[in-house]
Amino acid sequence: MGGNISITGLSRPLTQEYRPRPDFFRMACLLASVLTIVLLALIIGEILVRAWPAMSKFGLGFITGIQWSPNRGVFGVLPVLIGTAASSFLALLLALPLGLAIAIFLSEDFFPRPVRQVIRFVVETLAAIPSVVYGLWGIFVVIPLVQQYGAVLAAKFGFIPFLAGPAYGNSLLTAGLVLALMVLPTITAISRSSLVAVPYTLREGSYALGATRWETILRVIMPTAAPGIVASAILGFGRAMGETMAVAMLIGNSQRLSWSLLSPSNTLSALLANQFAEADGIQVSALMYAAALLVLLTLGVNIAGEVVLRHTQKATAGLR
Amino acid sequence: MKGVVFLAVIKLNSQLNSLKSMTRNFLLASLLTASVFQIKAATSLTGSGSTFAAPILQRWAFNFQKENRDITVNYQSVGSGAGIKQFSDSITDFGGSDVAMSDAEIAKVNGNVLMLPATAGTIVFAYNVPGVPDGLKLTRETYVGILLGTVKSWNDPLIAKNNPNFKLPNLPITVAVRSDGSGTTGVFTAHLDAISPEFASKVGSGKSVTWPVGVAAKGNEGVTAVIKQTPGAIGYVEFGYAENNKLTMASLQNKAGNFITPTIESGAATLASVKLPENLRAFVTDPEGANDYPIASFTWLLVKKTYTDAAKAVAVKAFVTYGLTTGQAIAPELGYITLPANVVTQVQAALATIK
DSSP states (O other): SSOOOOOOOOOSSSSSSOOOOOOHHHHHHHHHHHHHHHHHHHHHHHHHHHHHHHHHHHHHHHHHHHOOOOOTBOOOOHHHHHHHHHHHHHHHHHHHHHHHHHHHHHOOOSSSSHHHHHHHHHHHHHHSHHHHHHHIIIIIHHHHHHHHHHHHHHHTTTTTTGOOOOOOSHHHHHHHHHHHHHHHHHHHHHHHHHHHHHOHHHHHHHHHHHHHHHHHHIIIIIHHHHHHHHHHHHHHHHHHHOOOHHHHHHSOOOOOOOTTTTOOOHHHHHHHHHHTTOTTTTTHHHHHHHHHHHHHHHHHHHHHHHHHHHHHOOOHHOOO | OOHHHHHHHHHHHHHHSSHHHHHHHHHHHHHHHHHHHHHOOOOEEEEEEEESSSSHHHHHHHHHHHHHEEEEEEEEEHHHHHHHHHHHHHSSSSEEEEEEEOHHHHHHHHTEEEEEEEEEEEEEEEEEEEOOSSEEEEEEHHHHHHHHTTTOOHHHHHHHHHOOOOOOOOOEEEEEESSSHHHHHOOOOHHHHHOHHHHHHTTSSSSOOOOOSSSEEHHHHHHHHHHHSSSSSEEEEEEHHHHHOOOOOOEEEOOTTEEEEOOHHHHHHHTTTTOOTTOOOOOOOOOOSOOOOOOOEEEEEEEEESOHHHHHHHHHHHHHHHTTTGGGGHHHHHOOBBOOHHHHHHHHHHHOOOO
8 A cells, every 4th residue: 555646546637737828818908009009100201201391391480471372382380279279268268168057967966867968968968979970060051150240340339349340150159159068078978977086075064064966066065076076177278179070161261371260271281171172292291280289289189188187087096 | 614613503502401491591592792893804994183173073974884885984073182182192083173283293193193184163252232233343453452352342433343233232251262272263263373473473373372351261152151141241262163154253353354144154264275285284364365254263083094904995995985975964053163175175185095
């Protein structure tokens, strides 16, 4: 007796030796992620390569130049940059209070849950409407309204530079109004989730201390959610800057610098959409330069928005 | 060929008995479809370019394919500039352009291009002025002044002088122009350049120019929309668009001093007086005849002199011949001008040289 007989009476091991195999699933996911980053880098690279002739020819004078005349070889985008910033800013000015109000309404229980869900769904559907449909609606509805009331405003308040006449239908104001409608879903959705993320302990503590509902909303909840609301504003701004079709159809595409909201203007994306198909020679390169500026602006704004949003989530997580 | 395919089908049929019947049927169906398509050796032509010529070229393609079942023709309206580019890169077999190729562009294809006038159009001033239903007369000085911004209001004496029977309102003039680069703008500004040195120095000509005044909109459709919606607006559009959208058009003064209303006949008169040179590149920026409408232009089909694929050369010749003969009949219906007979003869002669 003796020897190597184990308790179970078997002579070979129960488990097989563990041999590590490559994790194919992980590799596939990694590949997909890297591909996305590579694609973005390639797009930016291609734009910069094509813009190089214009960049070396015009330098920074391109950004400060006022005249854009392809038939003369003169290219300058200052009015366009101002128009881009102005239309997005105007859109934000109109959409932020409205979006915030809707977000507060959706995060409190003024109305029963089904009503809130319907409103939330409708606001999010606004984001699903294609840009060109907004443009068409703007042409047939908003332009006549702006023309009519703009003429009245210009007549009465024309001494204010922002409302100086003559009032055009295709103007900065029209584009700003329609853009506001387009960024409203973004602002509402993100603000609502920031408001909802404020922990109940803060709400209940505030009520326990005797604050009214509105005091709680305005003094406790909104300041806590403020970074998220700021992030929504920045992301909305970024969205407004990139909007193309609706703006190209409504803004009047004019290169002239003007203070008035009621005169036509231009944005970088509208410029590109309008002129790219028929451009040749140095004009293509100049348009690519404008595209590079647009990418820089929108990427910059979106990254800033993401950073602020990330910071918010960390901040409110610590409160729970 | 068909027999071989048929035998293959039978053999495969027996081998497929082991698979599920649905898969077998699918494979059978696709093999049969493939054998059917073996019969036709279709030539396909692709073209792209001018948006102005697109409606008529696409109609020609449609009608031509009905009569010639073994040739497919496809035309996409991407703009004259892109059309020339794609034709030069041999991405397309033919191109359409409102502005003939420049010498530099011809050099890029080593001269392997023929520019054939296919149809023509006129550019009109369409306006929307309350109180002026039809028949506004504009002298050269007036319409250049409107475009440069020196004539700012409808009751300006310059306009009133030639239109005594209208009560012109005290309304500011809103000029509607094109925001996108286009052959229409190219032709229009070429005419203005020819008649006004002031315009040539201040604005110049080209597919995309900076207008000193006005609201710019995208495409002929955009300009039409601005004109229709803005009382006191005036803008330039293709004649076909103005006709189809029932816009009121102004009569312009031509070089001879007469006020000509834009119609198919006045446009045809302009074209008839043009003498096409050897290379068929003619720009009629300021026609001289007494009844000529001042702003008219051909639109060209760009074809190669030598095609590497002989079947394509035959197909291109057949298509262009169709357009020049039967196709001209539908031009007025779509708002284009029928090519005069002498032009057709010259173009057909040039077409015969394609191999």
